[in-house]
Amino acid sequence: MPRDSKTNHHAGTERSRPVLHQHAREIQPYGKITKLPIALDESTCAQSVENLNQILADTITLRDMYKKHHWQVAGHTFYQIHLLFDKHYEEQNELVDTIAERIQSLGGISIAMAADVAETTMIPRPPRGREELPVQLSRLLEAHEVILKEARTMAKEAASAGDDGTNDLLVSDVIRTNELQVWFLAEHLVDVPLVKAETSTPEKEAPKSKSASAR
Numbered sequence: 001m002p003r004d005s006k007t008n009h010h011a012g013t014e015r016s017r018p019v020l021h022q023h024a025r026e027i028q029p030y031g032k033i034t035k036l037p038i039a040l041d042e043s044t045c046a047q048s049v050e051n052l053n054q055i056l057a058d059t060i061t062l063r064d065m066y067k068k069h070h071w072q073v074a075g076h077t078f079y080q081i082h083l084l085f086d087k088h089y090e091e092q093n094e095l096v097d098t099i100a101e102r103i104q105s106l107g108g109i110s111i112a113m114a115a116d117v118a119e120t121t122m123i124p125r126p127p128r129g130r131e132e133l134p135v136q137l138s139r140l141l142e143a144h145e146v147i148l149k150e151a152r153t154m155a156k157e158a159a160s161a162g163d164d165g166t167n168d169l170l171v172s173d174v175i176r177t178n179e180l181q182v183w184f185l186a187e188h189l190v191d192v193p194l195v196k197a198e199t200s201t202p203e204k205e206a207p208k209s210k211s212a213s214a215r
């Protein structure tokens, strides 16, 4: 056995050793556009990227609110709502990826981390604690409306700037998905009887006034 075998186990492994703790300057600062050959001018790309990052931050927030409510929901409709919230979560998650990759394909940088999302979103922060289902539904509906409102404005802006891809994404993906999810939520807030229909009572005839009967 070689004399130094105990003290030199790493000899010869230099090339397979991972290089850790590396730092360097960013290759693209946030907010700057890398020009790509997509036949759109830089200012159009910059405007679409800024709008899409707002939609992205709000979509990430709405997506995460669905998971929060999926975990925390309570009550006799637990199972169906638990599953519905997770379905909407998955659909919003797909939107997140579509929006983020659109931003990158315009030469921009997608917002990604929770702290940056929290600073950017327009959706009010829900409490950490658990809330009743009608409150959860109301919060989700209000968040959907924030997104729908801004998406419609941004879709028109993208169309008039000639950015058809962004317009299509906002209309076909963001607006249509959000509108459909709003319908599925809103129907849970219609106060109809669960088992026994309300019996309709015929309206009583209003007593005729003296002057009317005298005529």
Ligand SMILES: [Fe+2]
Residues within 6 Å of the ligand: 070, 086
């Ligand atoms: Fe789950």
